[in-house]
Amino acid sequence: MYLKKVYRHNKFLFLFCILFVAGQLFINYKRGLVFSPFFHYGMFSEVIRVKNQYTVSEVSVNGKLLAAKDYSPAVWDDIMQPVELFYHQQMSSNQWQVDIHRLLPFADSLKFVNSLSESDFKKWYRLHLQPVLKQPVDSVQIAFTDYYFNGKSLTKANK
Amino acid sequence: MLYKWFNGLFLYQLEPSFFYTRQDLFTWFFMQAGMHQWLLNNKPGWILFDALFYSMPLIYFLSLKYLKKASLAIVLCMITVNWCYVQCYTLYPSNSIEGHIAWLVFPVVFLGNSDKTFSLLFEGLRYFFIFFFASAGVWKLVQGGAFSPAEMSGILLYQHNQLLTNSPGYWQSGLFLWLIQRPPLAYLLYLSAALLELSFIVGFFTKKFDRQLFLLFLLFLVMDYFIMRITYLEVSPLLLTLLMKPGRENTIKHG
Numbered sequence: 001m002y003l004k005k006v007y008r009h010n011k012f013l014f015l016f017c018i019l020f021v022a023g024q025l026f027i028n029y030k031r032g033l034v035f036s037p038f039f040h041y042g043m044f045s046e047v048i049r050v051k052n053q054y055t056v057s058e059v060s061v062n063g064k065l066l067a068a069k070d071y072s073p074a075v076w077d078d079i080m081q082p083v084e085l086f087y088h089q090q091m092s093s094n095q096w097q098v099d100i101h102r103l104l105p106f107a108d109s110l111k112f113v114n115s116l117s118e119s120d121f122k123k124w125y126r127l128h129l130q131p132v133l134k135q136p137v138d139s140v141q142i143a144f145t146d147y148y149f150n151g152k153s154l155t156k157a158n159k
Numbered sequence: 160m161l162y163k164w165f166n167g168l169f170l171y172q173l174e175p176s177f178f179y180t181r182q183d184l185f186t187w188f189f190m191q192a193g194m195h196q197w198l199l200n201n202k203p204g205w206i207l208f209d210a211l212f213y214s215m216p217l218i219y220f221l222s223l224k225y226l227k228k229a230s231l232a233i234v235l236c237m238i239t240v241n242w243c244y245v246q247c248y249t250l251y252p253s254n255s256i257e258g259h260i261a262w263l264v265f266p267v268v269f270l271g272n273s274d275k276t277f278s279l280l281f282e283g284l285r286y287f288f289i290f291f292f293a294s295a296g297v298w299k300l301v302q303g304g305a306f307s308p309a310e311m312s313g314i315l316l317y318q319h320n321q322l323l324t325n326s327p328g329y330w331q332s333g334l335f336l337w338l339i340q341r342p343p344l345a346y347l348l349y350l351s352a353a354l355l356e357l358s359f360i361v362g363f364f365t366k367k368f369d370r371q372l373f374l375l376f377l378l379f380l381v382m383d384y385f386i387m388r389i390t391y392l393e394v395s396p397l398l399l400t401l402l403m404k405p406g407r408e409n410t411i412k413h414g
Contacts, residue, residue, distance in 0.1 A: 010279075028294065040257075043298070047307045054316065066325065085177075111191055116177040120176075124174075
């Protein structure tokens with residue numbers, strides 16, 4: 001058995017292994033909050049139902065809607081992730097109050113809060129897109145559009 | 160490294176200007192140091208971090224060849240650099256920290272000062288990899304995804320709603336819609352993935368099937384790319400642990 005071999009070879013290594021296994025099992029048992037390097041490797045394990053409505057992030061550059069088919073998945077993530085994360089953190093900025101301050105009362109709140117305003121984000125995003133898209137970017141429009149799923153396809157809400 | 164550079168995934172190419180706090184107690188402690196804020200809009204800092212992060216394996220390799228005495232100190236540096244880089248990098252709009260797990264845990268195998276310690280750590284890493292993948296299958300049972308017949312249709316709509324709406328007529332959009340409209344077929348695909356993950360449990364009891372598990376994981380990587388449009392390449396170093404032949408673990412030469 002692996003652990004027996006480790007124990008015979010080096011007691012500190014054995015202790016390290018036991019602590020690592022215990023840490024991983026504890027995090028899995030508790031669910032919720034993690035502690036690097038102990039994570040939950042769920043990979044879409046929670047129930048995800050088909051919804052009637054989806055809010056889709058859309059980015060238009062120089063008046064033209066960007067299409068995912070024109071980019072590799074990694075580059076598409078580079079285009080969309082900043083938008084999704086910036087606006088998501090704008091909406092859920094109470095994480096500091098709720099979780100972090102409760103568990104780390106001594107922590108400095110400024111370390112967890114972004115100072116970037118929406119207009120600064122848009123300026124940065126326009127500049128960031130230029131090398132990613134390999135084209136000059138004069139204007140960028142960001143939209144969150146509702147689409148309905150009718151059982152066959154997604155159709156724009158206002159159509 | 161080339162893949163990341165071509166896809167604009169180096170830190171200096173991401174040009175982070177804000178961060179996103181995840182639910183990770185270690186990360187919250189780490190954030191107290193303020194390194195993630197120091198790197199915002201800091202071009203020299205990004206280049207320094209990229210240079211350190213991507214050159215550490217080469218520096219370690221050179222130390223083994225020319226300066227063996229310093230190799231332990233260099234491994235400790237590599238672990239520190241990897242942890243700082245990955246913690247910061249994944250706080251910015253990039254990728255999940257779970258996908259970077261190999262960067263965090265793999266260098267630990269080089270800490271051993273003997274071949275025996277190295278081979279035991281390497282074997283331990285194999286068990287970790289088995290756990291990493293098998294637990295994804297177990298979570299699907301525990302969290303109920305495996306028992307939800309419309310699961311894969313829901314996942315495809317959630318994951319690909321941008322592609323479906325901005326790229327209609329594209330072959331992948333057509334394939335995803337075709338699957339979404341056929342929930343039993345899509346569910347079968349999900350169930351196959353869950354079974355594939357669960358099959359890794361056999362790795363806890365025997366190394367006889369490591370070659371098969373290796374191929375199954377490669378299949379998973381390919382399918383994940385085409386069906387989910389997720390690139391899990393950075394986990395692939397852990398695949399090396401499945402190439403260790405049974406009985407050879409005590410004879411691996413370290414360095």
